[in-house]
Amino acid sequence: MSRMKRLLIPAATALAVTAGGLLVSPSAAAAPSCDQASAEYSYVVLYHQRTPEHLVDSELRQKCGTKTAYYPEIGVAVATSRNQDFAEKVGVYRAYSAGKDVAEATSARADLRDVERTTEVSAADDLGAQQWDMRAIQAPEANEVNPGSRSVTVGVIDSGIEPTHPALKGALDPAASAGCLTGAADPTPSSWAPTTSDHGTHVAGTIAGQDTARGFTGVAPGVRLAAVKVVNDEGLIFPESAVCGFMWSARHGFEVTNSSYYVDPGMFYCSKEPGDAAAYEAVRRAVAYSTGKGALNVAAAGNSAFDIPAQTTDPNRPHPVDRSCAILPGGLDGVVTVSAIGYAGTKSSYSNYGRGAIDVTAPGGDRAQLPPPGEGAGCPLSTVVGGGYGTKCGTSMASPHVAGVAALLASTHRHASPRVLTSLLERQADPVPCGPDPTCTGSPSRNSHYGHGRVNALTAVL
Known part of the structure; x- marks a missing residue:
């Protein structure tokens, strides 16, 4: 700077x-x-x-x-x-000021919001049979060995978590939760409860939900969850909220955080541009500080179906993009960035990708990759507001699978640093070869679509 x-x-x-x-x-x-x-x-x-x-x-x-x-x-x-x-x-x-930019802007978010729409599931359905995403990463087998430690907390930096949901109330730690919409942490329950979005509640269920009555289980049902609300009622995440979220996570010693979002209003922030430079550096410092305090930060790659390093323009704001620019927080050093795959195990049509931009992959679903009858929808099933269940597709859904596996690793390797946990995630991932898609480049153990491969929950607890 x-x-x-x-x-x-x-x-x-x-x-x-x-x-x-x-x-x-x-x-x-x-x-x-x-x-x-x-x-x-x-x-x-x-x-x-x-x-x-x-x-x-x-x-x-x-x-x-x-x-x-x-x-x-x-x-x-x-x-x-x-x-x-x-x-x-x-x-x-x-x-x-992101808020001032939004008020003065003529463009809107360009990512595929429809990808993440919720489809609710009937209360009579067998939920466990529909969790193909958990079977894809061997989470049921991992749960039998080790469901995760109550000493490990995952900060769900998102739109809030419904505290009364039957699958979440046992995992949620209200004392570790806060709202960050103003940029100052507010621990009162109303500040971190969901209002206009079930996004954070869905993410939370994937990480650590458990409802034995309905047969639903997340990746690491033994760990704790903290709701860190950064998504405002318009669905936007501003830099000050993200800074607050990472600083809250650092100060409370969370072992893992999940960020299924990018910082608004720009999809890319450029470290050498006026305005952008301040936002980029503020979020970078907060992420680096949380990493230094022991948090492994996991983030979604985005739903715009583009090659991240090859982008030359920002689809949200009309400005050039080069290597000094990044999607925040996923593009920052030390953050584990996650692409999405569907039921067939290949890249979801909407998922961003890029050589060096993707660390690992996980199920995010794809409506064009449908499971056999009886195994659920093409989008992963999880918890939604109102005590129910629903399906969503997106890299937002892939990222919490990785955060859950990271929480299992943190449970079995107590006090391991974020760097060690990242190395374990990558080394234990199941390699996924490129296949015939010409946009995928690299070897099965490291390529532009899947990074080091699909995360494996069972290997994390062995």
Whole structure:
């Protein structure tokens, strides 16, 4: 971030920062004239690591911002402002508002949202017979050996988890859950409960759900779940929410997190571009911090059916994309990125792919790859809001299978680092060859569609 405006303020001196960037004493700093009428937006703002909080407060106040949260470990603040030029006052390589971008944008999300629509399942159905996705990764056999440890917590960074669902209430840890929509963690139950989306509840069931009465079991039913809500009621995930989610996970010692989303509004964030640079760096720091605190972060590759490294444009925003850009958080170092396969074991039609962009693969379903009669739908079955069950397709559904296997590994290799767990995931995966599809390149043990292969739950517990 060499072009970033640097805030060099000695901690031992009582200095404030004026709107012009000059260092002055607090008594000499004139009170700013701030907009009180325009719409208020939330921003991520970058600082040096461990910048004293009172200096952060001082700069934000002088530039017409109000602090919502500050994470000194990574030097990232979340602030609100009504001033339309707030980012310019702070520096466009240091501050960014996704909400403001969305309000001013003319384009919408370009990923295939219809892929993840829910199809509910009848209460009379035998659920276990429909879980072809679990059989594909040998989860039932793994559960007989080791269902996972209650000492392991998976943070479901998503749209919330229904706390009363019969398959989830035994795994969910309310004390470890929080809402992060403002960028500041709120542990009250209403802040992390689902509102307009069953996405997080579906993801949670795949990881650790268990309903013996209905015959439903997730990958690692013995581990704990924490709901970390980052998806707002419009279905968007902003950088400040993602930062809050990863920092909450780090501070609470989660062994694994699952991120079945990308950070909005851009599908790609570019580390060298104004605005983007601040969001990219804020999320990168939060992910790196959580990894350093022992969390293995797993993320979905995306549902746009493209070769990630070959992309030259952002389908959500009209800007060029190069190797300095990434889909967040999946494109960041240390994150395990997951593609999707269907019942036939081949890449789902919607799944993103790319040499070096995919680490492993797992069942995400495909409506064109249908199981035999009696084995369920083409999309994986899991829990939905209202205490029921339904099917969804997507890399969002593939990722929690991997998070569940990672949780089993963390259960059998207590205190293993994220790097070790990642290595085990990759080495124990079942190789998947490319087949006739010309877009797939590489060997069975490492290729652009399946990475190191399909994860294996049974091997994780042996």
